[in-house]
Amino acid sequence: MGRRVLDVLFLGYFGYANLGDEILLETLATALRAEDPGLRLGAYTGPEGLSPGTSAMVHAMERSSGPTMRRAPGLARVLCVGPGGIFQDATSTASCAWYAAQVWRARRAGATVVHVGQSLGPLKSLTGRLLTRWAMGPGDPVVLRDEPSLNVAGELGLDPVHAADVAWMVESTKPRETDDRSAVALAPRRWDAGRTGPRWWAKLRSGLEAAGIETVWLAMAPDDARLAEDAERLMGREPVGLRAARDTAEALGILDRCSAVVGMRLHALILAAVAGAAPLGISYDPKVDGLLASLGREALCTAAAPWDPARVVSAVENGPEPIPQPMVEHQRRRAQRNVAAIMEALAASPREEPESGR
Numbered sequence: 001m002g003r004r005v006l007d008v009l010f011l012g013y014f015g016y017a018n019l020g021d022e023i024l025l026e027t028l029a030t031a032l033r034a035e036d037p038g039l040r041l042g043a044y045t046g047p048e049g050l051s052p053g054t055s056a057m058v059h060a061m062e063r064s065s066g067p068t069m070r071r072a073p074g075l076a077r078v079l080c081v082g083p084g085g086i087f088q089d090a091t092s093t094a095s096c097a098w099y100a101a102q103v104w105r106a107r108r109a110g111a112t113v114v115h116v117g118q119s120l121g122p123l124k125s126l127t128g129r130l131l132t133r134w135a136m137g138p139g140d141p142v143v144l145r146d147e148p149s150l151n152v153a154g155e156l157g158l159d160p161v162h163a164a165d166v167a168w169m170v171e172s173t174k175p176r177e178t179d180d181r182s183a184v185a186l187a188p189r190r191w192d193a194g195r196t197g198p199r200w201w202a203k204l205r206s207g208l209e210a211a212g213i214e215t216v217w218l219a220m221a222p223d224d225a226r227l228a229e230d231a232e233r234l235m236g237r238e239p240v241g242l243r244a245a246r247d248t249a250e251a252l253g254i255l256d257r258c259s260a261v262v263g264m265r266l267h268a269l270i271l272a273a274v275a276g277a278a279p280l281g282i283s284y285d286p287k288v289d290g291l292l293a294s295l296g297r298e299a300l301c302t303a304a305a306p307w308d309p310a311r312v313v314s315a316v317e318n319g320p321e322p323i324p325q326p327m328v329e330h331q332r333r334r335a336q337r338n339v340a341a342i343m344e345a346l347a348a349s350p351r352e353e354p355e356s357g358r
Contacts, residue, residue: 006042006059007346008032009076009111011102012084015045015060019220020267023248024083024117024166026054031169031339033057039346042076044069044102051247069102077349079106080342083117083145083166085287087135089128096123096131103135114345115142116338117166119287120149120156129156141341146290161341164334165291167270173252180257181277184208184316185218187263188227191284194303196264198230204262204309206235211313218254219244220265260320262312264303266291273328278320282306294331295323 010028013021025043032039043050044063061068073079081103087096106113115136123129133156136142142160144150153160188201208215219225225244232239245251251271255261261272262280266287269279273295281292283299292299300315301307 004075004077004111004351005040006076007040007351008042008078008080008342009061009072009106010041010043010058011079011081011099012043012086013046014043015048015050015063017048017222017244019245019247019251020167020265021084022051022054023170023251023267023271025058026051026248027169028083028117028166028338028342029054029057031166031336032342035339035343036346042072044072053247069105073102073106073109073111076106076111077351078342078345079103079111079113080345081113081115081118081135082143083338085119085285086115087118087120087128087132088122089125090122093125093127093131096128096135100131100135112345112349113140114341115140116341117143117145117163117335118149119146119290120144120152121286123152123156132156133158141345143338143341146287147293148286148290161337162334163337164294164331165266165270166335166338167267168274168328168331168335170248170252170271170274172275173249173256181259183214183216183258185216185254185258185261185263185268185272185277186228187218187220187261187265187268188224188231189220189264189284189303190223190227191264191303194284194306196282196284196303196306198227198234200306200309201227202231202234204312205231207309207313208316211317213313213316216254216258217242218251218261218263218265218268220251220268224265259322260316262300262316264288273323273331276322278322280312280315280320295327 014025042059045060050060143163144160145165205215217228222244229239255275258277260278264282269281272279281288281299283289284303
């Protein structure tokens with residue numbers, strides 16, 4: 001085998017038990033394998049590794065390993081940055097600097113770099129903006145998933161392709177029109193800058209149950225599950241077996257019996273739309289607003305100034321409509337642009353053949 005033993009190496013926030021990011025990698029790897037079953041895929045991963053379904057398709061490379069990080073860029077034909085929210089400096093510029101460093105290593109090793117399925121920002125610092133501008137150019141294909149990110153890209157002088165989130169390519173396991181969608185899923189997110197802590201979610205669940213509406217938690221990460229546990233205790237209950245969903249199938253299994261999802265998590269809202277449940281978003285980040293705007297919807301409220309839970313209960317009782325299937329299919333087609341960008345990058349980077357005599 002030639003020196004480049006991987007066709008695509010994914011760089012993102014994978015292997016940290018965040019189901020949204022794991023769904024992105026699993027879905028994109030599945031779509032690429034559908035295009036070319038022989039593709040050799042790898043991904044930088046955190047300490048939790050990859051789900052069983054993803055690890056069957058994608059070779060995990062531990063990003064905390066110095067030797068791995070130095071060696072990996074030279075093993076791949078294409079470095080795929082994303083999908084996910086990669087370049088942001090909400091906490092510090094260190095994240096931008098780390099991802100930019102991996103792009104530099106890949107370019108130095110002669111790999112083709114492509115950015116797919118990303119959202120940009122917030123980028124409030126000059127350093128963060130300069131690092132992002134450098135990492136996404138010159139000449140690298142850039143595919144972004146929402147309108148706010150396009151605005152940031154324009155400010156940086158980039159010319160991206162507008163696609164949809166990779167998670168739109170997830171296939172639902174149940175017909176959308178069924179009579180047993182009686183529950184409402186709650187998909188919280190711990191957000192210290194906001195006011196939607198455990199007490200708010202406890203009041204919301206209590207209000208929904210008082211109105212005769214069945215509720216179920218949809219935790220997309222361990223922190224979400226801990227928030228839900230805190231909410232349960234505030235309701236005088238001892239949470240038993242409450243944990244984050246492990247994979248796409250488990251999340252869809254929860255959503256298949258739901259008529260609506262009240263949530264902060266971007267991918268909980270996308271999966272809701274795919275599964276036929278109405279997405280009722282609580283905005284904490286421009287990417288949530290961008291998603292809802294693309295569907296002709298608005299957030300119920302913001303995490304910084306949330307509605308009184310009783311008002312949310314009223315919104316649920318009013319019977320919100322799911323996203324129409326034609327609109328879901330439109331988003332799915334737009335999401336395919338992420339796959340096309342990677343396949344084009346592979347076509348421009350021919351696979352190395354084994355040297356003769358080996």
